[in-house]
Amino acid sequence: MVDDVLAVNIENLGFHYPGNDGVTFSGLNLKVKKGQRFGLFGPNGAGKTTLLSLMTGLISPLNGKVELLGHNVAKHNNEVNRLFGFVPQDFSFYQELSPVENLAFFGAWAGLNRHQIKTTTDELLHILGLDNVRNKQVDKFSGGMKRRVNLAIGVIHNPQILILDEPTVGVDVQTRHAIISYLHELNKNGTTLIYTSHQLSEAEGLCEEVALIDSGEIIAQNHLEALLIEHKKESLEGLFLELTGKEYRNDV
């Protein structure tokens, strides 16, 4: 049964950086169902970005397994890479190029042909409001426009899973609304969303299921409403503060 396949299946994950610097995972388990809008939240240094890096195969686990749609990410073959799109926190594209030129390059690397790239580029730039600047160099864009370019590149190959690391950081309300609306649209069309952010009110509107992570451990995971009822909280922010504390977190 295709529907029984998990979008993300992490079992008994063990990982630490060389010299034990930073976050350590030991026996971490996480399952995300296909088609879900899943949010991963935690304070700075909790291990969100590291966990996303393990999901995308950017780093390899020391033990345990990470599967995307039943494929082992550790093998990191082209088949796995076609399944997901990744929108990193940084502007990971060529600022010397225009949106069209960036999409042409990343589209080719995602395995699309010239015709598919053109069609998808036109569609994406229209949806994300970048039509009128399609041929302008990105380095002249505002932060919000660059975020939209970053997102467009992540979805150019129409991935089944979209992994987003703080996709709306530093953008204005309009851009945030446009991005979140587009993510809802993608999810309606079957794309599983794995999303991290510090914008908890935004996350409440987007995510069906959430997991809270702290010091490399999943400290809570369930449907958002169920978690709020369980912990008698009215908002994700209240829940977050109760479970992770109010102390400053210095992530060095």
Add this chain to the structure above:
Amino acid sequence: MYKLWATLVKDFRVLWRDGVGLALMFVMPITLVVVITDIQNSTFQLINKNKLPILLVNRDTGASGKQLVEAINKIGMFAVLQLPQNQDEKTIGDSLRKKDALMSVVIPADFTRKVLAKSKNTAGKALTSFGLQADSSAQKDLGEIDPLTLYYNPVLQESLLLSVKGALQSALQLVESRQTLRTLYFDINEKPLPVDLEGQMLNNKARINDFPVSIGGSLKPPNAAQHNVPAWTIFAMFFIIMSLGGSVVREKVSGSFIRLKTLPTSYLVGMLSKQITYIIVTFIQAAVIFSLGIWLFPHINLPGLELPHDLFGLFVVTLLTGWCAVSFAICVGVFSETHQQNNGFGAIAIVILAAIGGLMVPTFSMDTSLKAIANFSPMHWCLEAYYGLFLQNGTLSSVVSYLIPLVLITLSFQLLALWGLRRKNLI
């Protein structure tokens, strides 16, 4: 194939929009080639056109002093500026410090008297050895002739100073020999040496015929352009490290590497594209610099560049030189964490590789240990291969022995870069 094409298009676009990088790769090396060739050409033509200014103080009032001044003038290497006889050392020193001239020769006051005495002494010894009666006064030895005094500005290079001293020594030798001949002739014949005979005896030297030994059999001596254009073209090619190494660093810093790694394409496609792009850039650099040598140099009073006869050989040497420069740049870019590291290390490394590779000082003039170290500089092998074609009129087969070590060094850079990418989890 489409992925590679798209990557090539991307790399060319990024490069085209990098104005500073383009300037570093083209404007600076071109300026360097023109300036260095001009300077080198001035040295080549020192004897014929650009004479070395020299201050001359003749404290001697006799004939030998005048003959020495005349002989120094005749060397043809110096623009002689004769100062008053009583010019003191301090004034001479001031002139040298102000660089009116870089050297000064002082002929001592008793120069003629001592030359005369020495010639009599030498002639006397010669007559005695012939079994003839020598003039008894001739046997008196007045001691060595006071040496000429040569003052020079310390900026004068040692090699040039040695050439000057050699030239002055030959002028001195001429004056002494002339006087000895005259004395000897007079003592035997009791009449002065005829002028025409003196001329024949002193000036009828055997000529030295010099021919460049080329592989291709050409007897045409190479000019400054043949020496400098290939050398500084190599330097220019390695200068792509600023742009290419910087581009690798930029991809790492901006996170493009991370995005690319999550896409279903090997980063080796990206590396291949960068290599193709920048090898084409090195070809354009070579074409531009060679063209300047051929067409521009003759219009700015520099000797024109002549391309080697084996154009295919030139293509292969340029290709391998470019590939080596590209591999080195990628290697440095992979291991650099910042632009500063890439540009700083890259620039210094290029200068060191050029220096030990013989681009600045020929390797044949280096000591044994430096000659051994030169073998590790890729620029040394590039230069040897280019010189084989440009100076010795050789062919590809005659320079293959230089290309083999060059390819081995290039492959080492490639393997090192791959290891670095793997170590940093980038591929």
